[in-house]
Amino acid sequence: MKMNYEESVKRLEEIVSRLEEGNLSLEDSLKLYEEGALLSDKCRKMLSEAKLKITNINEVTENG
């Protein structure tokens, strides 16, 4: 599943709060951390590589 920036950040926030609760096993914690680290890299990449796209409304089809 491809998450957009907002969804990725939301998931990251969730991961952090679950890690901060500290009641997960070490194994699950590490698994979550790995997911978080990947997501965080992905978000950074999204920010650094983003380039504004401009579309004329006449080119937008009815389905959006």
Place this chain on the structure above:
Amino acid sequence: MNLRSIISVSQLNMYVRSLLEGDENLNNVFVRGEISNFSPNARSGHLYMTLKDGNSSVKAVMFAGNASKIKFRIENGMSVIARGRVSLYERDGAYQFYIDDIQPEGIGSLAVAFEQLKERLSKEGLFDSVKKKPIPPFPKRIGVISSPNGAAVQDVVNIISRRFPLAEIIFAGVPVQGDGTGEIIAHAVSDFNYLKCADVIIIARGGGSAEDLWEFNSETLARAIYNSEIPIISGVGHETDFTICDFVSDLRAPTPSAAAELAVPDINELTAYLNLINSKMNKAINSKILFEEMRLDKLSDSGYLRKPADFIDDCEKKISDLNKSLNIAVKAIYENQYNRAFVLLSKLDALNPLRILSRGYSVVKLNESVVSSVSQLKVNDRIELCFTDGKVSATVTKITDKVK
């Protein structure tokens, strides 16, 4: 009044006044002119001014009752159309224009129209703050309605490109000035809603005169904005310009650039936030690891894991303790049984026939059988006498019956 006789000044003024007031034409007249010498009386609320044009002027007064009803502020130099009646101020012998109502001319009437529309739409609830939609924090698509040739759209594109290049701009080019423009912009707003192709819409136009911005006071546009399901940010004109579009939009920005800034988050803040999340995450996992390490240390510190030999030592000690207890128990059982045996032996010893013999008794045997009665013997039987320390062979010589 007989004007051929001599009359007083008061009589003259009174007569002229009655002539003026008696003239139907002067009773309700519209006069176009420019305001000068405007001097409101703060205490009474009456307004005094002079109406003039290129050649002439006339003094005018507007009494407080009428003055309180006007919606705009009268200023010197303002072109107005005043409705009122003409009369004479007897004290000065000066004729005056008594104003019942006053309207600004030209842009002034636009301003009045603006105020009227604003009041009407406001009463209808189009500006209610509860109806304002929140601006999404992370818009993916930003609708921009502006002139394709204007500086406003450039400002918006530049700012969004710098602040939030993750977004996509959907651009609707429209005229932003001239008759019918308001309807065209309203149509663009409806298009965005019909196509559902934006998370937020910016309506942008650079600064201009009140006439230039007039189409942004269109009622059609106001209703299109009000009915839009997509939140709308209005960035029309400069800081000081207000249009109906500003009031009805979900968010009013002072300029197009400001509208762009309000529409999107700042990438620098996003990066900073990402760093914050990252460091929080690292902190959380590190403290988890530290916790587990401490737990492990505590476990391995305690006893056998640290010194496995202790375990063997402990086992050996346990075995030796058990051994000792076993020995004690066995010894106790042995002693107990020994004592019991001793008692039994003593009893047995007491009953030993040999012991009886040692007290002077002897046993008589005949052919290895014990003789316990004289009737078992006869003279010349060879008998054995058994003592504790030996035997004696003897021959029976005489038998005496104890009873006889």
